[in-house]
Amino acid sequence: MANYNNGYQPGLEVSQPEYYSAPEALGPNDPRDPKYNDSYYAPHALPPTHPGDPKYPYAYGVVPGAGEPPTATTYGQPPATYPGPPPTGELHADSASPARSSKKKWWIIGGIVLILIIIGAVVGGLFGAGVIGSKKSQSADNDNDSNTTGTGASPSSSSAAPSATPSPAARFIRQGSPLTVAGWESPEGDTEIFLFHQDADNNIHYSRYYDGSTPVDTLNDTLWAEPVAVDTFATANTRMAATLIIQGTAFHPQVQIYYSGGESRMLGFNVNLRSNPTSGEDSINNSRLVAQKGSAAGAYWPWFTYQSAAGELMEVRNKLGDAFQSSSTWDVRGLGITTQGGSAVVMVPMSAIFRNMAVEGGFGLIYRNSQGVLALAVPRLDQGEVAEGYARSWPEEDLPTIAVELDAPIAAFSVARPNDSSGRVDTYVLYLVGTDIHMVYTAGGNAWKQVEPTTLRDVDPDTDIACITLGSSISNSNGKTQRIPLPGRNTKCYFQRGGVVQEVVLSGTEWTEGTVVPIP
Template sequence: MDPRSGYHSGGQPGLEVVNQPDLEVAGQEHLRYGQPLPEARGGESMYSGMETTLPKYSGHPGHYVSAASDPSYAPLPPGELESPQKGGRKRLLWIVGAAIAVVVILAAVLGGVLGSRAANSSSGDEAAPSQTGGGGSGGGSGNSGQNQPGDTASNTTTPPQLIRPGSGLSVTGWRKPDGDVEAYLFYQDPQDGLRYSKCDTGRRTSTNDSACWESPVSFNSFANAGTHLTATTLLYGDEYQPQIQLFYAGYKTRLLGININEGEKPSVREDTVNHLNIYTILDSSMTAYWPWTIYQDSTGALHHVRNQLDGRFGPQEEKWDNNKLNTTALTASRLAIVPMVPDFSRIAVKGGYAVFYQDSDEKLAVAVTDLDSPELAKDYVLSWPTTTLPSITLPKRAPIAAFSVARPSDLLKTVDTFVLYLDANADINVLYADGYSTKWKTAQPDALKGADADTDITCLTMATSNYNAAKTTVPLEPPSSDVRCFFQRGGQVIEVKLQDAKTAKWVVVGSVPIP
């Protein structure tokens, strides 16, 4: 704000600034973690999470405390007009009030300047999650935006405007107590803001599977342009029923996270993983299945970040492990994680997951951690015939996605795994291991051909839990028509489903209605 817009030196003759020894600018005040942040509602304007009038500055970009909510703020009492003596006191109070107003305006200007600079500094890469919903208006830049109509499937071939070409994609979801599936699909818009579209399968019709999709929702994130995305679902008790967690890269490749819990207000919050100050390799892929998140460091080595758990396998929000794995991938290789067993109590410990990646020879590879650990369960059974994959050479940094489903009627509690990858012809291929064969098999379904050359790929692995709101376990599901994958074709996000797991037959469902 220009100071002259709030103060004109020539407008009031005789007006002078009176120094107030007890008055100072409150700066560098940080919001406590978990404190509700400014939330956009219908009709409010947004500009990168900042308000236009900033009476008090907080050290986090986009975090502001309004005067009305500041306990130190109190308006001056009104002047009295009963006598000349009191009139003199009124003039004095008026002068004091004007001086305070000038100082407050100057503090607002200072806060605005510092805030804009901080957005590009190392302190400016923390998420300031402010969700935009309903008819809220969107800002012109940064990570804010506006919901648009899109509750029904779109049959148009016009490229959507709210997703960038080649956007990172990530989907996660869970089966609700009523039997329907709720899925969240995350992507990035052309202004670098992050958005999600939510599908509730109860909204599907007999003629339109895509009718489940609701209007896109945007939220503040401070994400890097072109960041990779990975989302996962935390199911535990009543509090996390569910909690969606999204990880991505912020300023200087810092690993950032937000969580979405519609049982909380505000529903979008900064994740505690931000406190770890983890920095990845430039353009690092990320992949997550709670409690695990995988990323690549500057040496090419993979790391897993694990949310520490309590005795019931519930989350300890402020406690994380960050361990380097004995696996080195091609620089900026794409990554894809899958659970190796159906039960969460085993997914969350050694041998519980596998990660697919591209090795230094540009071949598709996989690592299952801790198979040689003395802490591995004595009755652990490898779900696949081997961890040595067929020789498949990929284009450098080709997108990879994967999902697992519980192997039906298997007393050994193993899983079937499907890996999707893009070849040099922009066709998506499938590598899979199931209980019907003693080796890995490949397929190139027609439904997966003709993807955009810069597409990402993401697939849904259903959430699991050791203790849900009903106080029961939620194991990994067997194959069903709710298993979906997504990629871009002609700029649109195409939704496909696995129709027959035994033959790896896929069919196109339609396009996600992103305006």
């Protein structure tokens, strides 16, 4: 796992005040208003059997222990304090191992010595027979091994001895890989995109796109760099959601990835190219979120959602500070929406303005409901819990009835609505039907419209779909507010076609093919 210097975790630490502009006049839904003191969520009187009761830990309210960096024993807690089975491949504290008798230990040592004697005899015979080459030839072979990328190996095995016969066809993505993507446009006009994918050994990698002036090694005459491995507890049924923190100069940006790992865990890691190491476990891992096996996930900072063990969609929000800066504590509560295992869920912002998106009514969910059709939800909007003057982005009417297969992927993104001073957004939803991707969208907020774009046909039947909603911020690196942009050159989605990842770009309501992402 990642080693944090001096216990520092590159992630959700409280940022320094100088990263933020001077206080402004408070808007009607500004978290700096005294009504938001202590916690984003006001205390509730809970029924005796409500999941928010203390006897149901970690279901609702401020998550305990989230303020500390993850430790090597995070996943080694006994079941009494860490409910459910531990993730596979976890690290355990030494104290968790049973004591061994000294007699058994000496039997083991004796056996090892005997094996070494036998191996020595065999190797000596091979040298005598000329089977093993000279030391010079071995050195040449070792030099060749060191020049391989090595990123196709499991991150947890990076310190192990290299294989004697490295695979000549190592790949950084498998067929049917989960996909998730996050991106932003810098104040200088550069674009940076992080596309996450999984290889055949369940390792997670990211491919980075960058079109700025800083020199970057790229592949195949594109603007994509070679994939980079990150250390995770991902499994074969892992699903992921990526989002960005844009905050001053320290988070410039930082990518947050939430994923289902192990048997019943919702976990996270982050990538920050200004940190050393550049990736590591996120503080959300101390929250001990119990999830449905293979839970879907959706995210847009400071929010994310996942499926609880009972199938309920859960809302998680970073407990932002007075100036909207990130923190290392989280609020969690259920949304009362139940979904089937295997159902997809995605999250999009409901405002192009960060201060409006980071509070009640700030995000929308698109998911497959228990009747097997596409459904929408803007939590607390229907309950009248949003601030006065809330600007609704989605139409009042529901989606048309759209049947979605149980394991079919769903993706969505929001862009700023042109000529809208309230900061409303237009939302586009993509979903798979057989080998074609269909789209339902709202432009102008009047109604939902369905289309079947020809460019999105004949995709791989087991593909995932990932789309970018560009990052927003209350204060970016130049101290200014950064809104979600209007639709443009970075309105992009990704999916697999013919085993490779195809990029497509939206112009108006028409999709055009972009670059094939070069993932070796």
